Amino acid sequence: MTEKKMPNNRRHPSSFRDPSGFIFLKDGILYRQVNNIYREHYDALINSGLYNELTKNKLLVPHQEADSSLNSDVDAYKILRPQKIPFISYPYEWSFSQLKQAALTTIKIQKQALAREMTLKDCSAYNIQFYHGRPILIDTLSFEKYQAGKPWIGYRQFCQHFLAPLALMSYLDIRLQQLLKIYIDGVPLDLASRLLPRRSYARFTLLSHIHLHAQSQKRYAGEHASETKIQGGMSKFRLSALLDNLEAAIQSLKWREKNTEWGEYYTFTNYSADSFQQKKKIVVEFLQLVRPKSVWDLGANTGVFSRLASEQKIFTVAFDLDEAAVEKNVLTCLQNNEQYLFPLLLDLTNPSPSIGWAHKERLSLEERGPADLILALALIHHLTISNNIPFSLIADFFAKIGNHAIVEFVPRDDSQVKKLLATREDLFSFYTQEHFEESFSRYFNIKKQGLVPGTKRTIYLMKKI
Amino acid sequence: MKKNILVKSYFVFFFVCYALVMPRLAHAYLDPGTGSYIIQVIIASVLGASFAVRHFWQNIKKFMPRIFLKNKKKYDGEEDAK
The missing domain is CATH 1.10.510 (Transferase(Phosphotransferase); domain 1)
Known part of the structure; x- marks a missing residue:
């Protein structure tokens, strides 16, 4: 949940429907106020043993009772400090x-x-x-x-x-x-x-x-x-x-997923197993240089590269637009009991907006950021060629949602880019590595770059200016 | 035969419920709350009967091994006493 956008000691804009209480932020910490009107029910929750049972079974977020003077509201019965959830999803x-x-x-x-x-x-x-x-x-x-x-x-x-x-x-x-x-x-x-x-x-x-x-x-x-x-x-x-x-x-209720283009993505990559391993090595090296606290992997597919971060106990959100890929990733996480990887569905060309009353109830993707690091591998050519988004706009958005970025540039003569261009009029003369570097340099300092052996692809490590 | 009865009771349930909840005039100030209350009471009444039967059998199943176990223990005890 974004904390930078909430004024100190004020009710969170999404917390207004329930008269029982509300959440507010004070000195960067999220609290929940229990109103006097809810006193009887809150006491019953605690005294019945339900709170203990649910928190023990990891079904209810645990909290500590904080100093009630934190909020001078006359309606306040208790002030709770709940366990922080690293990323609020919808x-x-x-x-x-x-x-x-x-x-x-x-x-x-x-x-x-x-x-x-x-x-x-x-x-x-x-x-x-x-x-x-x-x-x-x-x-x-x-x-x-x-x-x-x-x-x-x-x-x-x-x-x-x-x-x-x-x-x-x-x-x-x-x-x-x-x-x-x-x-x-x-x-x-x-x-x-x-x-x-x-x-x-x-x-x-x-x-x-x-x-x-x-x-x-x-x-x-x-x-x-x-x-x-x-x-x-x-x-x-x-x-x-x-x-x-x-x-x-x-x-x-079941969903029988059909094999989609993206759900089977890694079966159809255009580079060798060795190059794939080398690419992983470069990403791991860059991750170790930054040591981010949180990673957002954009276009994560089934989370192969997201796991390079989550396996190092870095909280990683793996976004993808393909339902089958995300579902596959979720099932893998469940099977392996992965605690640091969080797959989510997101169309990056139309990311989750802020919705609800006064546009404040549910936050946009940008409002829930920034992440410490953005991972964008084999993504830029899809945004630029398939969706006509210029490099400068991609760099601008990445700088809003991440403090660092690991971005892969796939050149024109790569067979995947050729495939994208095959069915389109080639209006992409600007699609060059120089123009890519120049556009991103306006928002990021390029700290390091590495060529993926056996391919013409380059991976960049960047830090927001 | 059993399936036939099930299908028939399903249709009876459908028509009875439909008659009970068939829309009348639409109101300008719609409150879906009341309708939700009513239908859940109707559904829960229907479900309650099968739930009771299921629970009854579950309890019987739970209880049966205990009887056998008790008898077995008693029997074993008698054997030991000898």
Whole structure:
């Protein structure tokens, strides 16, 4: 989370919906204020043993209670100092498995809460973040004391934030996840119901939680819950049955990824295994010179080069635009229990914008930076030739999101560049190594460069001016 | 036969629920909250029955080995006593 853009001791702009409290920054440290209005529920969270159980199981972000005089607000009951999450990500940047894991974690938390007479009042996917490769709830104020007979208030949000997008991705197209970027409170169920194919009606979970749920929302819009005499109709036993069914619904949704161009990228590289090893050696050498605290690998594919950083315990975000490549990377991370690598979906030519109320609720990629080091290998030719982005604009953006950069330049006579030029009118006379160096030199000092043996490619190590 | 009953009950569930939640007039100030409350109570009631049956069987399964184990222990104990 960007800390440089938040004024001292002020409420974070994304933290305004919940009257229970808010997060604020003081002297570069992020705190969470618990308001007096939430006192009873916060005490129940702690005293019921739920907080201990969830933090022990790594399902809830741990916190320390800080000095309450940190904020002079009269509404303040407690000030918490939560464990810092290294990079805040959003559901529209997650792969299918990441969204599925986040959904299952939410259900798991709700089940454990219920066993201790508490319930999740808020089921937003934005409350889940990835920490050490695992989904974790970051909103400590999401719980309230369970009232016997009361339906689950988070049910609608769970269906909109998790079940509907996962069903759309599974049944129709993986790219429909991007609907989450438009609808900040999850995919509207009437829209999901209209988009899903007829065969989804044959599945009980989707028929009930999406199709009939959408009809019910329309049918009872404008009526108050008490008018419909449903209060008291939901026993704890029934609620457990509902949670079990939602869990089964999420578990059953699968995405059979097809082999995409990028998902199989490393099978089709145009250089030898030896050159590949040499390229890795140069990157490792440059990484050791900078010793960055964080790396953003842009166009990371399945994370082969990102791992050169993450294996040295450097927190690395591996961005790629290809869903299959990111999914493959996520599954590898899970299999190997990798804690320092975080794969995410991102189209660099249209990076995540700042969205929500006053453009402040969800931060843009740039606002979540800068990273200590940007890794951009075999990327520049795609940005320049396939997307017509001049070198100077690439250098300008890289300087905004990173303090250092390791950038690979692939020359015109490389077969990959030739392939890109084959189907285009060659308007790229400026695509030269000299022009590349000159453009980047306006924003970065070139510290070192290395030719990849057996190729004509050069890797540069640069430091922001 | 069993499958036939299942399919029939599925359709009955669908039509009953559809009749209950069939849209009437659309309101200008839409609040999806109430509809979400109602449908979850209906779904949870339907699910509750199968959940109860499943739990019953799980408990039986859990309980059965204990009986056998208890009998076995008793038997072994008798053997030892001899």
